Amino acid sequence: MEESADGKAKKAGARLCCLCHQKKAVLKRPKTLEQICRECFYEVFEEEIHQVIVENQLFKPGERIALGASGGKDSTVLAYVLSELNRRHNYGLDLFLLSVDEGITGYRDDSLETVKRNEIQYGLPLKIVSYKDLYGWTMDEIVKMIGLKNNCTFCGVFRRQALDRGAALLKVDKLATGHNADDIAETVLLNILRGDIARLSRCTSIVTGEDGPIPRCKPFKYTYEKEIVMYAYFKRLDYFSTECIYSPNAYRGFAREFIKDLERIRPRAILDIIKSGENFRISTSTKMPEQGTCERCGYISSQKWCKACVLLEGLNRGLPKLGIGRTRGLNNDDKKDTKKTNGTKSIESKQCGTLDF
Amino acid sequence: MACSASACQSNCYKTQQEEEEDVKDNNNTNSFAANISSSNNNNSNSGLCLKCKANKPISSNSDGGDDARFCIDCFRGNLFGKFRFAVNSNAMIAPTDNVLVAFSGGPSSRVALQFVHEMHSKAQKNFDACRDRSLPVFGVGVAFVDESSVYSVPSNETDKVIGDVRLIVENLAPPSKELYIVPIESVYSSDSGDGRVRLKKLLDAVSDATGREDLLLHLRMLALQKVASQNGYNRLLLGSCVSRIACHVLSATVKGQGYSLPADVQYVDARWEIPVVLPLRDCLAKELTMLCRLDGLKTVELIRSPCTGINGLVSSFVTLLQEENPSRECTIMRTAGKLIPFHFNKIEEIDDSNVLLATRRRQKRYNLKSNESFSSESFCFICNSPLSRSDLLSLKNLESHKTSSVCCSSCQFQILPQDPSSVNELYTLLPEQLFARAKHDNLDHYSALREQIQDCLLSEGEDET
Numbered sequence: 001m002e003e004s005a006d007g008k009a010k011k012a013g014a015r016l017c018c019l020c021h022q023k024k025a026v027l028k029r030p031k032t033l034e035q036i037c038r039e040c041f042y043e044v045f046e047e048e049i050h051q052v053i054v055e056n057q058l059f060k061p062g063e064r065i066a067l068g069a070s071g072g073k074d075s076t077v078l079a080y081v082l083s084e085l086n087r088r089h090n091y092g093l094d095l096f097l098l099s100v101d102e103g104i105t106g107y108r109d110d111s112l113e114t115v116k117r118n119e120i121q122y123g124l125p126l127k128i129v130s131y132k133d134l135y136g137w138t139m140d141e142i143v144k145m146i147g148l149k150n151n152c153t154f155c156g157v158f159r160r161q162a163l164d165r166g167a168a169l170l171k172v173d174k175l176a177t178g179h180n181a182d183d184i185a186e187t188v189l190l191n192i193l194r195g196d197i198a199r200l201s202r203c204t205s206i207v208t209g210e211d212g213p214i215p216r217c218k219p220f221k222y223t224y225e226k227e228i229v230m231y232a233y234f235k236r237l238d239y240f241s242t243e244c245i246y247s248p249n250a251y252r253g254f255a256r257e258f259i260k261d262l263e264r265i266r267p268r269a270i271l272d273i274i275k276s277g278e279n280f281r282i283s284t285s286t287k288m289p290e291q292g293t294c295e296r297c298g299y300i301s302s303q304k305w306c307k308a309c310v311l312l313e314g315l316n317r318g319l320p321k322l323g324i325g326r327t328r329g330l331n332n333d334d335k336k337d338t339k340k341t342n343g344t345k346s347i348e349s350k351q352c353g354t355l356d357f
Numbered sequence: 358m359a360c361s362a363s364a365c366q367s368n369c370y371k372t373q374q375e376e377e378e379d380v381k382d383n384n385n386t387n388s389f390a391a392n393i394s395s396s397n398n399n400n401s402n403s404g405l406c407l408k409c410k411a412n413k414p415i416s417s418n419s420d421g422g423d424d425a426r427f428c429i430d431c432f433r434g435n436l437f438g439k440f441r442f443a444v445n446s447n448a449m450i451a452p453t454d455n456v457l458v459a460f461s462g463g464p465s466s467r468v469a470l471q472f473v474h475e476m477h478s479k480a481q482k483n484f485d486a487c488r489d490r491s492l493p494v495f496g497v498g499v500a501f502v503d504e505s506s507v508y509s510v511p512s513n514e515t516d517k518v519i520g521d522v523r524l525i526v527e528n529l530a531p532p533s534k535e536l537y538i539v540p541i542e543s544v545y546s547s548d549s550g551d552g553r554v555r556l557k558k559l560l561d562a563v564s565d566a567t568g569r570e571d572l573l574l575h576l577r578m579l580a581l582q583k584v585a586s587q588n589g590y591n592r593l594l595l596g597s598c599v600s601r602i603a604c605h606v607l608s609a610t611v612k613g614q615g616y617s618l619p620a621d622v623q624y625v626d627a628r629w630e631i632p633v634v635l636p637l638r639d640c641l642a643k644e645l646t647m648l649c650r651l652d653g654l655k656t657v658e659l660i661r662s663p664c665t666g667i668n669g670l671v672s673s674f675v676t677l678l679q680e681e682n683p684s685r686e687c688t689i690m691r692t693a694g695k696l697i698p699f700h701f702n703k704i705e706e707i708d709d710s711n712v713l714l715a716t717r718r719r720q721k722r723y724n725l726k727s728n729e730s731f732s733s734e735s736f737c738f739i740c741n742s743p744l745s746r747s748d749l750l751s752l753k754n755l756e757s758h759k760t761s762s763v764c765c766s767s768c769q770f771q772i773l774p775q776d777p778s779s780v781n782e783l784y785t786l787l788p789e790q791l792f793a794r795a796k797h798d799n800l801d802h803y804s805a806l807r808e809q810i811q812d813c814l815l816s817e818g819e820d821e822t
Contacts, residue, residue: 189607189610191692192606192607192610192689192692192693193678193685193688193689193692194692195688195689195691196692197692200692254674254677254678254681258670258674261670262611262670265567265666265667266567266666266667268770269611269612269613271613272610272611272613273610273611273613275613275615276609276610276611276612276613276614276615276616276618277610277615278615279616279745279747280696281616281619281696281697282696282697283697
């Protein structure tokens with residue numbers, strides 16, 4: 001298969017791009033292992049994303065779209081490509097950059113500088129929302145209080161709300177994030193490993209939260225992480241590439257390692273995982289969480305209080321374990337049967353180490 | 358790399374007590390430690406079995422994990438209990454059935470064989486004791502698939518292996534069980550030339566290592582189906598355990614087989630000519646291996662090349678996860694258990710009044726509800742997995758020279774060659790039985806469809822076949 005074609009190419013020396021047959025091939029495309037030139041790579045990369053946007057009807061003309069911007073490679077390439085496609089194909093969109101400042105010194109303040117540069121480079125207005133303003137706590141302060149266990153839980157829950165709040169302030173119609181194929185494949189695997197059937201049924205959707213405050217979409221759903229890196233590299237895009245300093249123990253690391261190894265054996269496996277996730281049919285007898293609103297802040301929630309409020313209450317009262325763990329905390333005053341394994345429990349507690357989808 | 362949260366409900370990190378409490382919710386899929394109440398922590402120092410509190414535990418320190426704190430009898434009893442529950446609640450073995458046990462030599466199928474034998478000998482004793490002989494004893498046969506031709510094993514080693522297998526089966530009497538040594542090349546009919554040569558050519562024609570391994574698995578099932586069918590068996594019993602199923606869940610996901618996955622992970626799989634049953638579905642490989650060791654159940658080591666490619670990668674991944682959290686395999690299987698099974702994932706309800714009313718009643722109670730009111734599945738002719746709509750729509754099968762040979766996208770990618778001319782060549786190397794089965798299934802499907810619309814058909818001769 002691809003291996004023999006590779007071997008032949010190496011022996012042949014200079015090889016022509018297999019798409020345009022004119023220029024010299026300078027890279028091997030991670031998704032398909034085709035050997036192509038830079039210009040063809042830009043073209044297929046951008047065109048595939050355009051097709052995803054069109055086929056899934058992600059945007060409508062005249063919409064205001066916030067782009068989740070962390071300063072990392074995914075969000076930088078997202079901003080770059082969407083601006084470009086918006087121009088080229090006349091999507092008619094108003095694009096904004098939305099960034100979240102979690103208050104992590106040495107990490108977030110550096111990446112925010114990158115986003116500020118992106119604002120100038122791409123000409124997209126930027127809004128920054130901070131945990132300090134929204135919740136009164138920075139991640140540094142939170143970690144000082146609760147340590148390095150469960151900190152990803154806090155950050156993930158807070159970030160989701162922060163993005164929604166920022167999007168509301170910008171008065172946008174949708175939020176687009178840079179989640180790529182690798183992220184989604186990892187999430188499918190994680191949800192299988194952890195038995196989270198509720199999330200498993202939702203995590204492959206390209207658009208989520210249509211019945212919530214702000215719908216979110218993932219234009220990079222079928223785009224490989226390696227190709228995003230390659231694109232950023234060849235285009236010399238400005239991005240910040242460091243791991244969050246508080247995240248070395250995230251469980252997602254297992255899935256990530258596995259997928260890296262998998263990609264080496266069979267690149268298309270990443271898309272196959274997503275395809276499997278899309279094809280899973282969940283038994284309707286499985287109880288799923290019901291959607292309501294938080295009594296304290298009005299945010300979307302399947303419990304009396306939303307998770308962010310529960311966690312905040314814990315922080316403010318000096319009870320770092322509030323909302324972490326089972327059957328403790330405000331949502332269980334009415335003596336729920338602890339043996340029930342229905343989905344309501346799963347929403348409340350399966351937050352570890354991942355961005356909430 | 359462990360999850361840092363004791364928060365996480367998903368079992369990735371828990372204290373022992375939380376684990377035991379949590380796992381009480383589950384119905385029998387976790388290891389024995391699950392079934393103990395939290396009050397037993399007091400007994401951990403007293404050196405007695407945690408369940409019966411009478412006998413010595415298997416090991417007094419934490420060597421063997423949770424299971425080792427029970428005595429051999431309770432440990433064995435628990436495993437046998439899971440086996441019996443699976444058999445009874447899924448009506449796997451009725452008194453009039455003939456069960457063929459697939460024995461690979463490994464610990465899981467060895468335990469399956471042992472447990473079936475225990476049921477078998479008990480049924481025989483009851484039959485002998487009963488004056489009117491009203492309850493027949495089910496028949497048991499054992500099949501061993503000999504794949505030595507694939508791995509080029511020297512014949513003296515193969516003979517030794519077969520000899521060991523024979524000895525094991527002979528010692529499982531009375532009642533005696535017929536043993537079938539099934540060479541893998543028997544999937545080819547005997548009149549089509551040398552099966553070994555054809556098989557080797559076939560495997561060489563598959564360039565993807567994972568595809569090769571999977572094709573061999575499909576051929577193994579084909580061989581078992583053939584020997585069961587030809588010798589009058591109506592059940593094929595496999596020793597597949599939680600660990601194997603967990604690996605299959607992940608590898609099927611990774612190969613894009615998410616639609617057909619639920620078909621492979623249930624207690625019963627009746628899409629085959631001879632329905633396949635998995636009574637050890639709730640037991641962990643670790644438990645089964647421990648039982649073999651404790652009870653001196655002899656296993657046979659097969660000489661096989663290690664799994665490379667995706668299957669090997671998934672297997673090491675699951676091992677790694679299991680080390681990090683001993684409940685992981687069960688959780689993976691439980692997740693897959695929440696997917697909707699297919700209509701063929703249960704034994705057909707028996708209307709035959711010869712079958713005990715108790716069996717029929719039990720079957721009705723436990724049969725899984727699936728959404729299919731009408732069996733509209735097409736199956737891949739190689740791996741027999743049900744085809745999703747997208748698979749059917751994207752197929753290039755219609756141009757293939759055998760009209761019934763529709764194929765899933767996974768087999769299309771990893772087994773069939775990329776260029777169309779080589780595909781035809783590969784078709785000639787595949788066993789005829791695969792095409793015959795596909796044709797048979799499609800005819801069934803077609804006639805079932807026709808029945809549905811029969812009253813609206815006007816002309817007699819719109820026969821297009």
